[in-house]
Amino acid sequence: MAGLDPPLALVAELTHRCPLHCLYCSNPLNLVPRESELNTEAWLRVFREAAALGILQLLLSGGEPLARKDLVALVAGAVEVGLYPVLITSGVGLDRKRLRALKEAGLAAVQLSFQALEPGLARQLAGGEFLDHKLRAARWVAEEGLPLTLNVVLHRQNLHEIEAYLDLARDLGAIAIELANTQYYGWAWLNRAHLLPEKESLEAAYAKVQAWRARNPGVMEVVWVVPDYYAEYPKPCMGGWGATHLVVSPDGRALPCPAAFLLPLDFPKVTEVPLEEIWYYSEAFNLFRGTAWMQEPCRSCPRKGIDFGGCRCQAYMVTGDLTATDPVCRFSPWRERWLSPESGGPWPRGRSNPG
Amino acid sequence: MQWNVPMADRYRLAPGARIRPDPVRGGVVLLLPERAVLLNETAAEILEMCQDRTVEEIVEALRVRYEAGPDLEEDVRGFLEEALARGWVWRV
Numbered sequence: 001m002a003g004l005d006p007p008l009a010l011v012a013e014l015t016h017r018c019p020l021h022c023l024y025c026s027n028p029l030n031l032v033p034r035e036s037e038l039n040t041e042a043w044l045r046v047f048r049e050a051a052a053l054g055i056l057q058l059l060l061s062g063g064e065p066l067a068r069k070d071l072v073a074l075v076a077g078a079v080e081v082g083l084y085p086v087l088i089t090s091g092v093g094l095d096r097k098r099l100r101a102l103k104e105a106g107l108a109a110v111q112l113s114f115q116a117l118e119p120g121l122a123r124q125l126a127g128g129e130f131l132d133h134k135l136r137a138a139r140w141v142a143e144e145g146l147p148l149t150l151n152v153v154l155h156r157q158n159l160h161e162i163e164a165y166l167d168l169a170r171d172l173g174a175i176a177i178e179l180a181n182t183q184y185y186g187w188a189w190l191n192r193a194h195l196l197p198e199k200e201s202l203e204a205a206y207a208k209v210q211a212w213r214a215r216n217p218g219v220m221e222v223v224w225v226v227p228d229y230y231a232e233y234p235k236p237c238m239g240g241w242g243a244t245h246l247v248v249s250p251d252g253r254a255l256p257c258p259a260a261f262l263l264p265l266d267f268p269k270v271t272e273v274p275l276e277e278i279w280y281y282s283e284a285f286n287l288f289r290g291t292a293w294m295q296e297p298c299r300s301c302p303r304k305g306i307d308f309g310g311c312r313c314q315a316y317m318v319t320g321d322l323t324a325t326d327p328v329c330r331f332s333p334w335r336e337r338w339l340s341p342e343s344g345g346p347w348p349r350g351r352s353n354p355g
Numbered sequence: 356m357q358w359n360v361p362m363a364d365r366y367r368l369a370p371g372a373r374i375r376p377d378p379v380r381g382g383v384v385l386l387l388p389e390r391a392v393l394l395n396e397t398a399a400e401i402l403e404m405c406q407d408r409t410v411e412e413i414v415e416a417l418r419v420r421y422e423a424g425p426d427l428e429e430d431v432r433g434f435l436e437e438a439l440a441r442g443w444v445w446r447v
Contacts, residue, residue, distance in 0.1 A: 006379055008391055054379030056391040084373060084386040109371045109388035147371035147388050175370055175388065221442065 004289070006054025007279055010083070011061055011247040011258060012043065014074070018064040019092045021127030022115060024153055024188035024195055027063060028261040032250040040070040042271060044077040046248060049275035051081035055246065058083040061258075063250065066093030072101045079106030086111060088151075091137030092130050099140050109147040111178070112138050116158045117168065125157065142173045149176040154227075156197035159205040166212045170219050177220060179209065181227035185259040185313055202227055233303060234310025234326035241288035241312060246279060254278045256285055259313040263322065288312055288323075295323050297331040360432045360439070362411040365447040372443065374399055385443060392443065401434055405444050410435060 016031040038046070047058065058078050065071055066089055078085045086109045087102065114134060115125040122131040141148045150169040154162070162179065169177040181202070182188050182195050197205075206224065213222055228235050238245050238257045247255040253267045254275070260267070268282045279285060287293065291304050298309040309315070310326020318327040319334055327334035368374075369387055374394075377384045383399035385392040394402070397417075404413045414428050421427075438444045 009389075052379075054377070056377070056384055056386055057389065059389070082375060084391070086388055108373065108386070111388070145370070147369075149388060 004280060005243075007050075007246045008055065008244045009057040009059060009246070010046075010050045010055045011059045011245060012046070012074075013061050013063065013247065013249050013258070014043070014065045014068045014071070015063040015250050017067040018062060018090065019067075019128065020064070020090050020115075020130065022125060022153070022187075023191045024155060024182045026183070026186055026188070026258055028186055029190070031063075036251040037068075038248075038250065038252045038271070040073055042252065043070075043074055046252075046270050046275065047074075047078045047083060048081050049270075050246070051083055053276050053279060056084055058085045059088055060085055061088040064090055064093060066090075066098075072098070072105050075102055075107050076105040084108045089113070089137075090126075090130065091134040094137045094140070096140050099137075099144055099146075103144055103146060107146065109149065110141045111149040111151050112141065113151045113153070114165065114168070115153070117161055117164045121158060121161075138168075138172050138174075148172060148174045149178060150174050151178045151180060153180050153182055154197075154205070155182045155195035156201065157194070159197055159201050162205045162208050163212060166209070166216075166222065170216060174220055176223060178223045178225065180223075180225040183225075183228070183259070185262060185317070189317065196229070197227070199230055202230060228311075228314075228328045231328060232330050234307050234314070234328040236307040237311040237313075237326075240308040242279070242285040243289075246275070254282070254285075257313070259311075262313055263316055265322075293323055295325075297329075298325050301331065360410055360435045362414075362428075362432075363409055365407065365409050366405040366435060366439070366444040367407075367447050368402060368405055369442055369445055372402075374403060387443070392441075397430075398434060401431060402438065402443065405435075 015037055016027050017034060060074070065087060068074065075085050085107055087107055088111045091112050112134065116122040119131055123129055138148060150165065152165045165179065166177060184192050188195060209222060209224055226235065242256040245257065247258050248270055249255060249261065252270045254270050255261060255267050265284050265287070267284050268278045273282065294304060294309050298304050310329055312322060314328065315324040315326050316322050318338055325332040327338050329335060371388050373386045375384060377393065380393055383394045383396065385394055385402060401413060404416060410432060414431050417423055417431065418427055435444065439446065
């Protein structure tokens with residue numbers, strides 16, 4: 001495709017294995033089994049092709065990437081070809097020795113997730129006793145001098161702890177915290193009745209974030225990932241379809257975004273097609289590039305170059321139509337039917353905590 | 356003009372920052388956790404000089420190298436102010 005820029009980041013979903021069992025897990029409902037995972041050689045080849053294609057960042061993700069025994073070798077191989085590897089982890093499976101080995105191999109940064117800080121809630125959300133270990137792992141990362149970002153997925157059960165997450169990140173010396181309101185795909189979609197917050201508690205949480213920012217200027221970057229069901233317009237998902245990111249699933253399928261597994265599309269495999277060909281020429285990656293695929297109200301909308309019609313996965317999930325306007329959009333005919341609290345929609349009924 | 360970047364200040368690259376050539380796009384990139392910035396040659400040079408040098412020393416080093424004009428100081432301070440605001444460099 002002419003005029004198309006090379007991708008910036010490769011999201012390498014090394015495995016779907018994970019010791020945690022979060023209600024909102026972003027992995028598909030049909031997890032890739034261990035025996036179908038790409039081996040070390042295959043990943044190293046993908047990294048070489050990625051670097052040659054112009055990819056700069058490598059997000060080592062999963063599942064839990066630490067479940068891969070070859071993680072140090074993968075990091076070393078990525079650095080060798082010039083990629084900037086970031087480990088996206090729960091911290092479970094990390095020990096000091098392994099962290100040092102990863103650092104020596106050239107790991108650039110670590111993003112560590114927390115589910116909650118109240119022990120009972122943390123146990124319930126992650127499906128096990130992981131909190132103390134996560135706290136230790138976060139300290140090790142900071143002590144090793146690796147840039148640390150905390151990530152907390154937000155939902156109705158943990159929004160009230162938001163200040164504690166900010167304080168923890170600050171006290172650990174994190175460079176950033178991502179307060180990521182749950183995105184409703186896969187498991188989160190299935191469990192949405194337990195996760196979707198009330199508008200008032202979201203607003204209260206956001207006010208706390210703003211007050212915290214004002215009390216702690218310049219301490220760290222605080223990223224608030226907007227809960228798009230409450231937004232007026234959809235998010236410009238991934239900066240547009242096939243615009244900046246290339247995701248490779250544990251079994252080698254190339255996707256334009258981590259949620260795209262739920263779409264009825266034929267995604268090419270990196271074991272069969274070179275990455276460059278996938279990015280520039282594959283049907284799946286070209287399908288929703290540009291604006292020619294759009295229907296109304298997107299087609300004539302002045303915002304079509306801003307949010308690109310919103311998220312294709314959300315549009316398909318809710319409307320069954322791959323080219324529909326994201327139902328979050330105020331111009332979508334689905335919004336009233338589906339998203340207004342009066343309609344029932346996906347919203348939780350009542351205010352009780354299902355936990 | 357009132358600069359936010361005093362000449363005696365020292366800066367260093369943000370934690371995790373790596374600078375390398377980008378043969379695909381042509382130029383130099385600054386890589387940070389989950390961020391990549393395409394730089395022109397001078398910007399890359401200024402950032403690479405931030406280690407252990409004051410703003411004044413950076414300006415002088417560039418002046419010697421390029422026989423630069425009178426705008427040099429302003430350009431360097433303007434760029435560093437932006438780099439600081441964007442989190443590419445930290446004040447030491």
